[in-house]
């Protein structure tokens with residue numbers, strides 16, 4: 001039986017929770033010491049013991065746990081999870097009906113009513129990601145609920161609940177069903193991707209950029225030279241090539257990126273030899289590009305929020321402006337920079353300020369052409385804007 005605990009919410013936060021704010025942060029509660037066990041069910045109350053919400057305790061970088069229901073009569077049982085999953089699946093009906101996209105998110109944490117839990121669909125396979133030991137303690141209930149409302153070939157899982165949200169290696173990550181043979185090929189906007197659900201934390205594709213990638217392919221690539229920095233498996237490069245790019249250059253530090261990027265080109269019938277794939281620190285690549293006077297018509301920049309390489313550490317909040325300045329210098333006049341970040345603590349306004357500052361410092365003109373945040377399948381809780389983490393700006397260099 002799970003520990004059941006009543007927690008008192010501080011007066012000034014009661015209204016936020018009643019309005020639907022989903023995250024229990026340290027400053028909102030009176031006394032936490034009474035909670036010992038991850039996965040404990042919490043009843044949030046005011047100091048007169050009046051009901052506010054049900055929640056669960058699960059430590060994640062963001063806080064202590066998530067609200068599950070504002071309804072006093074709700075029971076947190078298999079039916080509860082079934083209803084949430086059913087509703088989430090219904091919301092993605094247009095994705096399920098679109099045969100040109102067979103990889104998308106079907107459950108997006110607090111956006112779908114349960115923080116700390118995401119579920120992605122990969123062509124009849126599903127991948128559950130658990131973001132805390134607390135939510136993982138509901139695994140049996142959630143998998144049972146899932147089995148009743150969704151058809152699947154197999155379910156895989158990723159555990160990201162150690163202190164820093166790092167992946168915990170767990171021998172193939174298989175949960176139930178018929179094991180897949182990986183890679184499986186999924187489609188996104190008609191583009192193929194080789195996906196691995198049993199091979200460590202990364203599947204081969206980040207599903208939140210689908211609209212941005214489509215825009216790059218359909219509107220901006222034709223006849224262009226494209227530099228894709230922090231390219232991972234080269235998804236932006238593949239879309240650019242399919243959109244008619246003259247040439248793509250993908251740069252990533254990880255050794256695996258060479259084979260992984262080649263594979264993504266190959267499954268789309270593009271000979272990887274016709275493209276350039278560079279395993280290097282992007283900061284060294286910039287030096288090389290400047291020295292050799294390379295200029296690109298389009299540069300995509302989608303770095304991790306934090307990274308450390310042999311010589312450099314990079315953090316979005318401290319270094320993004322510097323990064324942009326280097327990119328502006330190797331972008332042709334009239335060329336396009338697709339600047340992206342998934343750093344949750346930086347909002348769109350600040351991100352725009354970064355772009356403005358980088359161009360102003362270099363005394364170069366610019367025009368913002370398009371702005372994107374998360375796509376529809378990454379449903380956001382309106383009361384929790386931190387969950388709307390993706391920011392992408394298409395900016396034209398004009399001079």
Ligand code: SAH
Nearest residue numbers: 230231232252253254281282302304307309
């Ligand atoms: N843009 C990618 C996702 C980026 S993931 C996509 O669309 O799929 C972040 C990537 O940055 C990782 O593959 C990591 O290897 C790479 N990386 C981190 N620091 C780097 C550096 N200094 N130089 C080059 N690549 C780096």
